[in-house]
Amino acid sequence: MLCKKFHRYSFQLLSFVRYQTNISKDNQNSKPSIEKKIYDQHLSNITVTSFYCQTAIEQFALKQSTRLSPLTMMYIGKTDDGRHLLRSAQYLHNDLPIRFAHRINDFRNLPFVVACNPLLLELHERFIKIFHTLHSFPPIKTLEHEKLFTELLQNTLNCTSDTLPLLAEGFRKSKQHIKQEMFVRNFLDRALASRLAIKMLIENHIELRKDKPNHIGIICMSFSPKKLIEASAEYAQAVCRATYGIAPDITIDGHVNSSFPYITMPLSYIVPEMLKNAFRATVEHHKNSDKKLPNVGVTISVNEDELLLRVRDRGGGMPGSLLDKIYDYHFSSSNLSNESPSLSYTDFDNYLYDQLTTRNIQHRMSGYGFGVPTSRAYCEYLNGSLTFETMYGIGTDVYIRLGLLTSENRIVPIDQNLLSKRLLK
Numbered sequence: 001m002l003c004k005k006f007h008r009y010s011f012q013l014l015s016f017v018r019y020q021t022n023i024s025k026d027n028q029n030s031k032p033s034i035e036k037k038i039y040d041q042h043l044s045n046i047t048v049t050s051f052y053c054q055t056a057i058e059q060f061a062l063k064q065s066t067r068l069s070p071l072t073m074m075y076i077g078k079t080d081d082g083r084h085l086l087r088s089a090q091y092l093h094n095d096l097p098i099r100f101a102h103r104i105n106d107f108r109n110l111p112f113v114v115a116c117n118p119l120l121l122e123l124h125e126r127f128i129k130i131f132h133t134l135h136s137f138p139p140i141k142t143l144e145h146e147k148l149f150t151e152l153l154q155n156t157l158n159c160t161s162d163t164l165p166l167l168a169e170g171f172r173k174s175k176q177h178i179k180q181e182m183f184v185r186n187f188l189d190r191a192l193a194s195r196l197a198i199k200m201l202i203e204n205h206i207e208l209r210k211d212k213p214n215h216i217g218i219i220c221m222s223f224s225p226k227k228l229i230e231a232s233a234e235y236a237q238a239v240c241r242a243t244y245g246i247a248p249d250i251t252i253d254g255h256v257n258s259s260f261p262y263i264t265m266p267l268s269y270i271v272p273e274m275l276k277n278a279f280r281a282t283v284e285h286h287k288n289s290d291k292k293l294p295n296v297g298v299t300i301s302v303n304e305d306e307l308l309l310r311v312r313d314r315g316g317g318m319p320g321s322l323l324d325k326i327y328d329y330h331f332s333s334s335n336l337s338n339e340s341p342s343l344s345y346t347d348f349d350n351y352l353y354d355q356l357t358t359r360n361i362q363h364r365m366s367g368y369g370f371g372v373p374t375s376r377a378y379c380e381y382l383n384g385s386l387t388f389e390t391m392y393g394i395g396t397d398v399y400i401r402l403g404l405l406t407s408e409n410r411i412v413p414i415d416q417n418l419l420s421k422r423l424l425k
């Protein structure tokens with residue numbers, strides 16, 4: 001019986017892989033805009049009835065996803081017989097359909113005219129397909145099943161890798177139809193935080209299968225903030241040079257020798273984004289000066305509970321009127337925002353610490369207006385905060401505050417409840 005189910009499932013998996021392969025092939029020939037791609041390839045395939053009458057999705061959307069704190073992940077540990085992989089796959093098999101059902105529900109609650117945007121429709125449809133593929137996967141009882149499930153997880157990850165640019169562009173296009181800015185912000189905060197959680201959970205499972213020294217899944221047992229800052233600065237400087245022909249140096253001080261268990265992924269987005277902003281402000285503020293650009297400084301502070309990074313620049317700061325707007329999605333004072341949006345979307349998400357070496361200097365310095373709001377959503381989701389202190393005419397200090405995984409006072413669960421705290425205020 002189970003065999004039959006798996007036979008049927010393998011067929012489904014193949015179709016899913018084919019669907020996904022079409023998407024990646026399409027990504028490689030990234031000449032046409034995202035909209036054209038969707039009009040050409042996908043929209044004609046959408047059957048509108050598939051967006052409704054989805055009883056399973058409705059039922060799953062009512063369930064709560066299970067909290068899994070990184071501390072639990074760390075203590076799950078590894079067993080020689082692979083039982084830890086089985087347990088982790090079973091957890092994801094239960095939990096991921098719930099998380100995708102919540103996302104689908106959010107799409108359904110969008111105003112009609114916004115939800116009809118082709119890019120948002122594409123995402124909505126993709127999530128429905130993913131939900132059904134995960135949901136119809138038979139119970140995971142052996143390591144063979146777990147292997148097949150991991151393939152599906154990898155495909156899910158690939159298939160959702162451009163979620164952020166699609167969301168950004170979809171909302172940018174439908175902004176004129178949205179009356180309340182808070183509505184967009186809440187939707188995107190939830191969507192981005194949930195996406196981060198799904199990505200972390202899936203990657204954690206995939207990493208658990210590897211024998212990476214000093215790591216348990218995605219948790220690096222001796223994470224060094226200094227190394228992450230150095231790698232991020234190298235990346236941000238490369239992008240800055242490609243844009244302006246020049247880039248400031250950086251100075252790192254404070255607890256430079258600290259190392260502790262941590263998950264690199266969210267910080268490997270936040271730190272480069274904050275550095276790019278500091279570099280851009282510095283270069284633009286000093287563009288008429290012959291003197292060497294002032295350094296951008298990063299101070300590391302760690303205690304038993306938290307990690308605090310302060311990024312300070314002498315890039316002229318911001319007037320109060322600007323400070324109120326920087327947390328809005330799509331707000332950017334950069335004139336680069338007028339460039340073709342299809343130029344490169346990879347910079348605000350698909351780049352990870354490991355990929356820094358590829359130095360894709362196609363990445364954009366600024367213009368999307370996503371760096372600050374996304375970083376804040378990530379920080380708050382991880383039970384931390386992102387705040388700005390700025391003095392107009394002088395410079396800006398950005399404080400990135402995050403709870404440590406080992407802190408008893410600040411347990412960081414990978415779910416959405418924490419984020420909703422701010423949203424409910």
Ligand SMILES: Nc1ncnc2c1ncn2[C@@H]1O[C@H](COP(=O)(O)OP(=O)(O)O)[C@@H](O)[C@H]1O
Nearest residue numbers: 277281326332333366367368369370371372396
């Ligand atoms: N360190 C900084 N100094 C001056 N302005 C800043 C700084 N960081 C952010 N900003 C302002 O916040 C805006 C939004 O930043 P962000 O969300 O990263 O979008 P983008 O970089 O694409 O413009 C920037 O356009 C800029 O006006």
Ligand SMILES: [Mg+2]
Nearest residue numbers: 273277366371
């Ligand atoms: Mg930016």
